[in-house]
Amino acid sequence: MAYPSLAPSSGERTAQVTADDIDALAAGAAIFGTGGGGAVYTAQLTTERAIRENGPVSLVTVDELGPDDAVIMMSGIGAPTVGIEMLSSVEQVRTLLREAERVAGRPITAIMPAEIGGSNGVSPAGWAARLGVKLLDADGMGRAFPEATMISTNVAGVPCDFAVLSDVVGNVVVLHTVDLAWLERHARAVTVAAGGICLGAHYLLTAESAAGAVIPGTVSTAIRVGRALLTAADPVPAIADALDADVLISGKITDVSRRTEGGFVRGSITISGIGADRGRLQRVELRNENLVVLEDGEVLATVPDLITVVDFETGHAISTEMLRYGQRVAVLAWACDPLWRTDRGLELAGPRAFGYDLPYVPFERKGSR
Amino acid sequence: MTAERDLSIGVDVGGTNTDTVVVDSDGAVRAWTKQATTEDVVGGIRAGISAVLAQLGDGRSRVSRVMLGTTHATNAIVARRNLDRVALVRLGAPAATEWPPLTGWPADLSDRVLAGSAMLGGGHMVDGTPITPLDRDGIRRFIDSLDGAFDSVAVCGIFSPSSPDQEREVEALIHAHLGPTVPVFLSQDIGPDGLLERENATVLNAALRGVASDVTRALVAVVAEEGLDVATFFAQNDGTLMSLDYAVRYPVLTIGSGPANSIRGAAFLSGASHAIVVDVGGTTSDLGVLVDGFPRESTLPREIGGVRTNFRMPDILSLGIGGGTIIDTATGAVGPGSVGYRIAQEGLLFGGSTATLTDAAAAAGHGIGGRALPAMPAARREALLRAIAVAHERIEEAVERLSLGRVDLPLIVVGGGAMLVPDGLSGVGPVIRPERGEVANAVGAAISLAGGRADQISDLEDRDAAIAAASQAAIAKAIQAGADPLTVEVVEVLETSLSYTTRPTIKVSVKAAGPLSQLAAVAPAVG
Numbered sequence: 001m002a003y004p005s006l007a008p009s010s011g012e013r014t015a016q017v018t019a020d021d022i023d024a025l026a027a028g029a030a031i032f033g034t035g036g037g038g039a040v041y042t043a044q045l046t047t048e049r050a051i052r053e054n055g056p057v058s059l060v061t062v063d064e065l066g067p068d069d070a071v072i073m074m075s076g077i078g079a080p081t082v083g084i085e086m087l088s089s090v091e092q093v094r095t096l097l098r099e100a101e102r103v104a105g106r107p108i109t110a111i112m113p114a115e116i117g118g119s120n121g122v123s124p125a126g127w128a129a130r131l132g133v134k135l136l137d138a139d140g141m142g143r144a145f146p147e148a149t150m151i152s153t154n155v156a157g158v159p160c161d162f163a164v165l166s167d168v169v170g171n172v173v174v175l176h177t178v179d180l181a182w183l184e185r186h187a188r189a190v191t192v193a194a195g196g197i198c199l200g201a202h203y204l205l206t207a208e209s210a211a212g213a214v215i216p217g218t219v220s221t222a223i224r225v226g227r228a229l230l231t232a233a234d235p236v237p238a239i240a241d242a243l244d245a246d247v248l249i250s251g252k253i254t255d256v257s258r259r260t261e262g263g264f265v266r267g268s269i270t271i272s273g274i275g276a277d278r279g280r281l282q283r284v285e286l287r288n289e290n291l292v293v294l295e296d297g298e299v300l301a302t303v304p305d306l307i308t309v310v311d312f313e314t315g316h317a318i319s320t321e322m323l324r325y326g327q328r329v330a331v332l333a334w335a336c337d338p339l340w341r342t343d344r345g346l347e348l349a350g351p352r353a354f355g356y357d358l359p360y361v362p363f364e365r366k367g368s369r
Numbered sequence: 370m371t372a373e374r375d376l377s378i379g380v381d382v383g384g385t386n387t388d389t390v391v392v393d394s395d396g397a398v399r400a401w402t403k404q405a406t407t408e409d410v411v412g413g414i415r416a417g418i419s420a421v422l423a424q425l426g427d428g429r430s431r432v433s434r435v436m437l438g439t440t441h442a443t444n445a446i447v448a449r450r451n452l453d454r455v456a457l458v459r460l461g462a463p464a465a466t467e468w469p470p471l472t473g474w475p476a477d478l479s480d481r482v483l484a485g486s487a488m489l490g491g492g493h494m495v496d497g498t499p500i501t502p503l504d505r506d507g508i509r510r511f512i513d514s515l516d517g518a519f520d521s522v523a524v525c526g527i528f529s530p531s532s533p534d535q536e537r538e539v540e541a542l543i544h545a546h547l548g549p550t551v552p553v554f555l556s557q558d559i560g561p562d563g564l565l566e567r568e569n570a571t572v573l574n575a576a577l578r579g580v581a582s583d584v585t586r587a588l589v590a591v592v593a594e595e596g597l598d599v600a601t602f603f604a605q606n607d608g609t610l611m612s613l614d615y616a617v618r619y620p621v622l623t624i625g626s627g628p629a630n631s632i633r634g635a636a637f638l639s640g641a642s643h644a645i646v647v648d649v650g651g652t653t654s655d656l657g658v659l660v661d662g663f664p665r666e667s668t669l670p671r672e673i674g675g676v677r678t679n680f681r682m683p684d685i686l687s688l689g690i691g692g693g694t695i696i697d698t699a700t701g702a703v704g705p706g707s708v709g710y711r712i713a714q715e716g717l718l719f720g721g722s723t724a725t726l727t728d729a730a731a732a733a734g735h736g737i738g739g740r741a742l743p744a745m746p747a748a749r750r751e752a753l754l755r756a757i758a759v760a761h762e763r764i765e766e767a768v769e770r771l772s773l774g775r776v777d778l779p780l781i782v783v784g785g786g787a788m789l790v791p792d793g794l795s796g797v798g799p800v801i802r803p804e805r806g807e808v809a810n811a812v813g814a815a816i817s818l819a820g821g822r823a824d825q826i827s828d829l830e831d832r833d834a835a836i837a838a839a840s841q842a843a844i845a846k847a848i849q850a851g852a853d854p855l856t857v858e859v860v861e862v863l864e865t866s867l868s869y870t871t872r873p874t875i876k877v878s879v880k881a882a883g884p885l886s887q888l889a890a891v892a893p894a895v896g
Binding site: 041042045046049050079081082084085086087088089090091092168169170195196254255256324325326327328 | 461462464469473498527563564565677769772774876
């Protein structure tokens with residue numbers, strides 16, 4: 001199977017994340033948010049600042065991890081409506097790491113994003129700067145997913161021995177749950193008690209257990225895609241090239257149907273082609289993230305492959321809640337990491353896991369039309 | 370003999386022109402004028418008011434109100450001019466300490482404005498539980514540490530829009546410590562949830578105190594010079610008015626009043642309550658949406674002078690297309706440059722040598738009466754026609770974006786460049802061109818209501834009580850802003866549900882508005 005490598009090609013390897021990379025990281029993480037993952041702007045502000053104050057972050061590949069290295073996945077969890085008001089404390093991430101080290105019984109030398117999509121893809125660079133640890137060039141999703149079970153380590157069968165949550169006040173909670181479904185349930189309860197927002201760390205990984213259990217190269221890829229977006233004269237084809245994505249359609253949103261259901265935004269948008277795509281019509285199904293693209297009853301792309309709707313002119317990702325009638329957009333689709341295409345990966349995050357009675361059709365790049 | 374006092378003067382100070390109108394109680398425009406906006410603002414206001422008073426003659430004694438809409442506050446921020454020094458107290462630490470105050474501000478603006486800041490204990494969680502105890506001593510110590518080197522204090526507490534008591538206690542504490550004349554601004558009065566954006570807006574508001582006092586004094590001076598016995602008001606962003614006292618306290622709320630006025634004025638002149646409004650000026654076209662007689666508000670953060678803010682602003686789409694937009698007659702390319710107010714010298718129709726969109730409209734047969742284009746080669750004429758087609762397309766696209774797919778909404782066209790908008794636009798209903806549309810923004814100022822808004826977060830089961838409480842607070846704010854207590858009413862209730870809370874929780878946001886009280890005397894501003 002021809003599968004595009006997400007690892008950066010030789011010669012453009014990013015060994016350090018500097019404050020000047022954060023604009024690009026944020027723009028790229030928004031693209032990997034595939035419509036969800038939370039707004040990146042606030043995370044961008046503090047991440048830039050943390051790196052300016054503490055110096056650049058060293059970015060290491062999975063292969064570069066040594067026997068003494070221990071990596072933990074980190075993310076912010078909670079309600080966006082709370083997250084715009086009750087922002088994290090400067091001590092919160094240190095409290096979290098100290099407790100994780102105590103439970104693990106060893107120093108933690110690197111952190112990694114649980115998801116590269118959206119704000120959680122941006123913040124870990126700043127946390128690594130504050131903590132003085134390395135940032136692993138990898139994440140647990142290769143995108144954004146809504147549930148704790150939808151994580152690469154779960155696909156790979158790596159056990160999650162513990163999780164730590166810290167809140168803005170200074171409270172810390174350690175969870176030892178029997179599986180990820182219970183982890184999700186307990187983490188939610190703790191988050192509610194903490195006022196709706198927490199930082200979390202879970203999945204302690206080593207050189208041995210990380211290999212094959214994380215999605216490699218995603219931090220540097222997000223920076224590279226973001227840079228293409230911010231610097232290209234014609235951003236949409238530039239992003240498509242950087243992602244190895246197809247532009248499925250360029251068009252105008254002619255219908256938006258959306259409703260809130262059990263904490264999720266569910267619905268669909270219809271896009272009518274303009275320019276060379278005139279006369280074509282595509283529908284994007286969404287639930288927080290963009291999940292399926294259909295044209296004439298045919299599935300063009302489906303989760304866990306990645307689908308992002310971007311502004312036709314600027315190339316900036318448009319999150320699902322910001323989609324509006326009349327917007328000029330392009331729909332990008334590209335292949336997910338091979339891990340998600342395994343039986344276990346599709347069981348956790350295939351179309352049926354999101355309630356679509358559709359078989360998974362692997363997305364292959366057909367090249368620019 | 371007691372003359373009837375039924376006339377209102379509306380003044381809109383724009384970047385280029387200061388428009389002034391007189392509207393009677395039947396809503397008829399009795400006098401109007403356009404004057405050039407002056408550097409000091411007051412000159413244009415003086416010229417406008419004196420011109421309409423001259424048109425009224427003996428009727429001038431019937432004027433009982435003057436309403437002013439101005440972009441002066443915006444200009445002060447953009448130019449970093451006459452800004453006050455602000456001491457900022459944020460309540461909620463250790464929460465949010467990852468984002469120190471004014472993170473993301475342009476350095477020249479934060480250096481200019483911030484006298485000092487402190488992140489102190491206090492604040493609330495989403496359900497009203499205190500995050501940490503309020504650090505009263507810390508507040509006093511912080512204020513003392515500044516040694517008087519500030520003009521005003523801004524206070525921003527986490528979740529203060531739904532748990533307002535603590536910010537008020539801090540205001541009382543500062544007044545007790547420094548005396549009651551120190552201006553204190555509370556974030557709950559400025560914006561909804563969104564800590565950094567609300568804090569930014571509160572600091573900008575505090576920084577504009579001096580500017581607001583200057584404009585207010587200027588208006589009062591002009592009114593006094595003319596010997597008018599009138600009540601004076603400022604237009605605010607949501608299309609309602611506020612008293613002068615209130616405007617001095619909340620100058621940031623005047624920043625989007627220009628577009629709001631033109632939407633309200635267009636609605637009034639056309640009689641429509643649901644419509645798309647396009648105001649075509651010399652340099653830009655501003656489009657907005659009229660919903661239930663008021664401008665639809667933006668749900669996105671807005672940048673003012675490079676600072677992200679979240680206070681209520683009309684949802685405006687600005688296009689770089691106006692009557693003075695320059696056309697490249699070789700290619701038909703449109704803009705982005707504009708001759709602006711110099712069109713009367715430089716446009717082809719006026720004997721000048723620069724091709725503008727006004728000339729293109731004339732080439733397409735929508736010119737200005739009594740003026741004709743000079744003879745030109747066919748290729749040049751073709752380029753003009755291409756340019757007007759491009760302008761039509763961009764206006765059509767903007768209208769379509771704002772209409773969100775509703776094709777039955779009328780399009781109300783106002784402003785000096787109205788001829789740029791064709792009658793047969795796809796995506797909307799009928800095109801309406803109201804009489805006096807060229808001064809719609811000043812009319813909007815003259816006919817506005819006084820309004821107020823309040824937010825409340827509560828358990829879903831207490832929904833009715835929350836709406837009642839927010840309504841009461843919004844009505845109180847509207848009355849403070851000058852509304853007649855007998856006729857003020859709730860005009861909008863918005864509900865949002867919150868996730869990750871202990872119990873099903875909603876946020877309600879209520880807006881109240883009403884005609885201005887007949888009495889000139891207005892209750893003092895919030896405090």
